[in-house]
Amino acid sequence: MSVFSGRPAYLQIADDLRSQILEGALQADDKLPSEPALMDDYGVSRIVVRQALDVLRAEGLIVKQQGRGSFVRALVPPTKRVLGHLYNERPEGSPFAAVTSAGGQRPEWDYQSRKTAASKVIADRLGIAPGDPVMRTSYRFLADDEPVMLSTSFEPLAITGGTSIEQPESGTVTGVVPRFDQIGLHITHVKEDVNGRAARPYEAETLQVPQGVPVLVIERTYYVEDQPVETADIVVSSARYVLSYRLEIPPRT
Amino acid sequence: MSVFSGRPAYLQIADDLRSQILEGALQADDKLPSEPALMDDYGVSRIVVRQALDVLRAEGLIVKQQGRGSFVRALVPPTKRVLGHLYNERPEGSPFAAVTSAGGQRPEWDYQSRKTAASKVIADRLGIAPGDPVMRTSYRFLADDEPVMLSTSFEPLAITGGTSIEQPESGTVTGVVPRFDQIGLHITHVKEDVNGRAARPYEAETLQVPQGVPVLVIERTYYVEDQPVETADIVVSSARYVLSYRLEIPPRT
DNA sequence: CTGAAAGACTCGTCATATCGAGTAGTCAGG
DNA sequence: CCTGACTACTCGATATGACGAGTCTTTCAG
Helix, strand or coil, X not given: CCCCCCCCHHHHHHHHHHHHHHCCCCCCCCECCCHHHHHHHHCCCHHHHHHHHHHHHHCCCEEEECCCEEEECCCCCCCCCCCHHHHHCCCCCCXXXXXXXXXXXXXXXXXXXXXXXXXXXXXHHHCCCCCCEEEEEEEEEEECCEEEEEEEEXXXXXXXXXCCCCCCCCCCCCCHHHHHHHXXXXXXXXXXXXXXXXXXXXXXXXXXXXXXXXXXXXXXXXXXXXEEEEEEEEEEECCCCCEEXXXXXXXXX | CCCCCCCCHHHHHHHHHHHHHHCCCCCCCCECCCHHHHHHHXXXXXXXXXXXXXXXXXXXXXXXXXXXXXXXXXXXXXXCCCCHHHHHCCCCCCHHHHHHHHCCCCEEEEEEEEEEECCHXXXXXXXXXXXXXXXXXXXXXXXXXXXXXXXXXXXXXXXXXXXXXXXXXXXXXXXXXXHHHHCCCCCCEEEEEEXXXXXXXXXXXXXXXXXXXXXXXXXXXXXXXXXXXXEEEEEEECCCCCEEEEEXXXXXX
């Protein structure tokens, strides 16, 4: 295998390694040749080899570990879990706890709450005015002591202020839907806007994933009859989570 | 601004530029300083500057154009569209056509259909045996002549073979749900599994996005009463699309 | 005035080289 | 046998230098 001109060498090498992975010549958890070995194999410099491996890492096909090497990632990660479909059943507690327990792992989380003023985008999502008071809570969710999800939620104090659920995590009830039930507000629906991008350094560090890997970003808002009552930004590693949604199709009219 | 030791220089530079973008010092479509200028500013080599810019590009904050420079990307892309929520109403035609027209753009697509044998993963998703005959259709969806979405769908010929909808695009009806209505099968629900990763070279080229930017991958399956009748792999640029899901919360029992 | 050519600028690709840091295997000593 | 130190190996970060290719501005000829 050697590179031909006309297409960047690092892309050709990435193509070659990718097909070896997809066709099974390199199996999950197999070790790729070391960078110096690949330099010899393809007759290129280390920069080119590293660019090729970076391509594959961004595609989620390999992981690199300093001091050890590069390894093929399992194509269907064993950590596959679901989130969105949870709402089809009546969530009894926090969706995270349910889905994590179902996967045989121990759910845990820590958080920090504080009152603050709504920024412009948050005010927009909550249907309130910028500067209005909100309760801001940052969560770090762990499965078997490993951080797997980050979330920052905002609740308008115009709704929760002075009630028993003003402090999101002070009561015995977990989960947004049951909590709002406690003050007589039944959440009727939830909207999730899903996007993807690379992890920011803080997120990569906290989630213990290599810097630059793709994450899924969910903008989730709970509504009571078109009145937003809670909105959150959720970040999960796309290597660990698959978001699964089930949508009903109404019968033909 | 200078780098301090203890944290890689390229991350510090990325942090600095990121906060300038997020705080508004650099606005959408503003041009960042050129790579040589950033080398001077921070006193580092070009490799470091490029790594910092690559971080920001993967995060979707900037775009780079050869010969022109690096530019701040609009934080809320004007091309924001929705997909998933479409199923709440009864889709009249193809969801893509509906959502694209709603955004004031002209939907178009081309495709290639062929009969083939189901691979293992596809057979698994369709609840058939590997090797069973399926109709495979690759779509390229365009909005205003620009490719924005790729899709490869599979339908078991055990269901559609010999019917009027065997060829997905030969009839006058578009959209999976109406098509199956034609043969008396009412699709009851759809499952979408969402994940994210970097674009593969073919996808990056076809979707006309820079190589390596994150894409959203949707594994969509249509069901008639728990019987899968169509499954598809859909790829969209996360820079162009936001997937929006609306989920109903049943009343308290 | 217009259009084409030249040059300056910018990013893309790649080579060579150095040092640091994390990992793992080997081997001697307790 | 277990443990600790040494060493070889691997990836991470960074410098310097070079050439190619796309873009834009300016200049000059027609």
